[in-house]
Structures are given as C-alpha cells and as structure tokens.
Amino acid sequence: MSSSSKVVLLPGDGIGPEIVAQAARILALFPHISTTTHLVGGAAIDATGSPFPDTTRDAVSSADAILLGAVGGPKWEAQAVRPEQGLLAMRKHLDLFANIRPVFFPAEKCRALSPLKPETLAGFDKSIVVRELVSGIYFGARTEANYSVSEVEAHDQMTYKQSEIARITHLAAHLALASSPPEPVTLVDKANVLATSRLWRKTVTDIMAQSYPQIPFSTCLVDAAAMHMIKDPKKLNGIVLTENLFGDILSDEASVIPGSLGLMPSASLAGLEKGKPGLYEPIHGSAPDIAGQGKANPIGTILSVAMMFRYSLNMPWEAELIEEAVRAAIDAGTVTADLGGSATTAAVGDLIVTLVEAAL
Numbered sequence: 210m211s212s213s214s215k216v217v218l219l220p221g222d223g224i225g226p227e228i229v230a231q232a233a234r235i236l237a238l239f240p241h242i243s244t245t246t247h248l249v250g251g252a253a254i255d256a257t258g259s260p261f262p263d264t265t266r267d268a269v270s271s272a273d274a275i276l277l278g279a280v281g282g283p284k285w286e287a288q289a290v291r292p293e294q295g296l297l298a299m300r301k302h303l304d305l306f307a308n309i310r311p312v313f314f315p316a317e318k319c320r321a322l323s324p325l326k327p328e329t330l331a332g333f334d335k336s337i338v339v340r341e342l343v344s345g346i347y348f349g350a351r352t353e354a355n356y357s358v359s360e361v362e363a364h365d366q367m368t369y370k371q372s373e374i375a376r377i378t379h380l381a382a383h384l385a386l387a388s389s390p391p392e393p394v395t396l397v398d399k400a401n402v403l404a405t406s407r408l409w410r411k412t413v414t415d416i417m418a419q420s421y422p423q424i425p426f427s428t429c430l431v432d433a434a435a436m437h438m439i440k441d442p443k444k445l446n447g448i449v450l451t452e453n454l455f456g457d458i459l460s461d462e463a464s465v466i467p468g469s470l471g472l473m474p475s476a477s478l479a480g481l482e483k484g485k486p487g488l489y490e491p492i493h494g495s496a497p498d499i500a501g502q503g504k505a506n507p508i509g510t511i512l513s514v515a516m517m518f519r520y521s522l523n524m525p526w527e528a529e530l531i532e533e534a535v536r537a538a539i540d541a542g543t544v545t546a547d548l549g550g551s552a553t554t555a556a557v558g559d560l561i562v563t564l565v566e567a568a569l
C-alpha cells in the first residue's frame with residue numbers, strides 16, 4: 210500500500226452524486242486516502258458559470274486520482290456553455306491520452322443479461338479497449354460545408370504523430386504485462402486504406418517486436434473487429450489497442466456485451482507513472498430519467514475505484530477485494546432494477562462496503 214493519497218471526487222450531474230456517494234464509502238475505508246469534492250459539468254455551470262472552474266482545475270492538477278460520476282442533462286442542453294465541455298477541458302488539461310474500457314462479466318451470473326447468445330459468448334473472458342483519446346480526427350482541422358456553392362463539400366483531417374502512437378503502445382503493453390501470462394494485444398486499424406493506420410501498423414508492430422516479444426501480438430482491420438465483437442468476441446480477448454475514432458465506436462459496441470450500462474468502469478490515463486493523475490468514471494451517462502430515485506446501479510462507479518486502486522494508487526490487492534465484493538453482491542441478488550433486482554443504490558453500496566471492510 211502506498212503512502213498518503215489524494216483523491217478528488219467530482220459527482221457531477223444526474224445520478225452522479227448518488228453513485229459517487231457509494232464509491233466514496235469504499236475510499237473512506239482506507240485512512241491513508243483523503244478525498245475532497247469539487248464541481249464539474251452542469252452543477253459547476255449553475256454555481257460558477259463554468260463547467261470546469263479554476264478551483265476544480267487546481268484540485269485535479271494536484272490529485273493522485275479523480276473519480277467522476279457523470280455530467281450533462283436536459284437542463285443544460287439548450288445553453289451556450291455545455292457540461293460536456295468541462296470533461297473535454299479536463300481531459301486536455303491533464304493530457305489523458307489513453308482511455309481504458311474493460312468489458313467483462315463482474316459475476317458469471319451477468320452472462321445471462323448479455324444480448325449475445327451463450328454459444329457466442331463461449332470462450333469470451335475479458336476485452337480491454339485501449340483508445341487514443343487526445344488526437345486523430347476529432348482534433349484535426351475541419352472545414353464546414355458551404356451550401357451556397359454548386360458542389361457542397363466538407364472535410365475532417367486525421368493526423369497522428371509517431372510519438373502519440375508510441376506512448377499509448379507502451380501503456381497498452383504494460384497493461385498486458387500486468388497479467389501472467391501476458392494478455393494478447395490486438396491492434397485495430399484500417400491499414401489497407403488509411404495512411405494514419407499504416408503509421409499505427411508500422412509503429413505498433415515495431416515496438417511490440419523490439420520491446421515486448423513476450424506479448425502475443427496481432428492486428429485486425431476495424432471492420433472485421435466490429436464483426437468479431439458481436440459474432441465471436443473471444444477473438445478480441447485481451448487488449449484491443451486502437452485510435453480515437455475507431456475506439457469510440459468499438460468501445461460503445463463492446464459495452465452492449467455486459468447487458469447493463471450500469472456495470473462497466475473506465476479509466477483515462479496520462480501514463481502509468483505516479484504524479485500523473487488518472488480519471489476514473491463509469492461508462493454510462495447522467496441517466497436523468499432515474500436521477501434522485503435511488504435506482505441507479507453504483508457498480509460501474511465502484512469498479513472504477515478498483516481500476517483507480519490498480520492503476521493510480523498502487524493497491525492491486527485492494528482492487529481485487531472490491532471486485533470480489535461486487536461479485537458476491539451480484540451473486541447474493543442484491544442488485545438494482547437494471548440487473549433485475551429491487552435493491553436501492555444505497556443497499557447495494559451497504560453490502561459491498563460491508564464485504565470489503567470484512568475482507569481488509
């Protein structure tokens with residue numbers, strides 16, 4: 210266990226405060242972790258006019274890790290300043306270049322919730338999508354369409370630098386090496402068409418061969434990967450490394466596998482070194498339709514704390530305790546409505562906190 214650690218809580222909007230409250234109870238079991246709570250998103254716009262206020266910027270900059278609930282909601286949809294801008298500004302400020310989304314079943318029971326058939330899921334264990342988050346087509350120059358000319362056109366530019374590809378490749382390889390034997394790494398690209406993909410293919414292939422010969426490595430075209438994800442997901446067991454646009458689409462596609470949005474965690478990292486705070490959050494949004502009703506599933510947020518323990522706080526054993534407690538709560542049937550149960554957000558939190566505390 211590391212020395213003292215500073216975690217910033219950003220509950221945000223909608224169900225964010227309810228689910229972060231449960232995850233915060235887990236953090237509170239560890240006396241060496243101190244937490245402070247700050248505003249982001251719509252809640253921050255209401256209080257300060259900005260979705261990423263200076264006080265929040267200062268707090269996250271000096272944190273060891275950040276736990277976010279969710280931002281956004283109908284209340285702010287028509288406004289000039291949007292809650293989501295706060296999240297983008299924070300990603301950029303902290304240079305969170307790697308978005309990590311594991312897709313797995315927190316308990317065997319959850320396989321029955323998946324829209325994929327058992328025979329399709331056979332052999333599928335866990336896929337971790339590692340998506341480049343701060344470059345590529347979403348950050349390239351663009352020209353909007355001019356509809357007053359005869360041939361209307363628009364363009365978006367996709368650019369990747371070798372250094373941007375190399376840093377996320379090393380991060381993906383380190384994640385692969387955290388398992389023994391190492392997880393296989395699959396690079397997903399479109400190297401038969403795109404120049405950026407050919408740079409990815411060459412850069413990643415060279416690094417894997419030179420620095421990580423012990424990691425099984427393969428490549429897959431993005432169209433084939435999209436099909437494997439729902440037809441034969443075991444082909445994507447292990448680490449799926451990809452650029453920003455492909456990763457956005459593939460990680461959303463992959464998120465249907467577990468059956469509920471409420472289950473899955475994520476991390477956004479600026480590297481695996483200490484001193485660079487990581488941002489941890491469930492993959493779902495602010496779910497305004499169920500906010501304030503005690504119905505939200507806190508498991509995606511609680512599993513995000515497990516990822517935080519593993520990647521930012523050097524507490525891998527404690528991360529496993531959390532995952533084990535989540536498994537036991539699901540097996541006991543103490544789950545929210547999205548998983549077919551009738552437990553409240555707080556009741557799920559109660560059981561998981563009790564189980565983690567008992568195991569410490």
Ligand code: ATP
Pocket residue numbers: 224280281470471472492493494495496497498499504505506507509545547
């Ligand atoms: P965003 O644009 O922020 O991603 P969204 O509208 O796409 O938001 P969510 O806010 O994630 O999606 O909600 C989609 C559906 O899933 C909603 O019906 C919501 O109630 C449900 N949902 C999302 N998160 C949870 C959760 N933690 N527990 C239970 N249901 C959830």
Ligand code: MG
Pocket residue numbers: 494
């Ligand atoms: Mg959405």
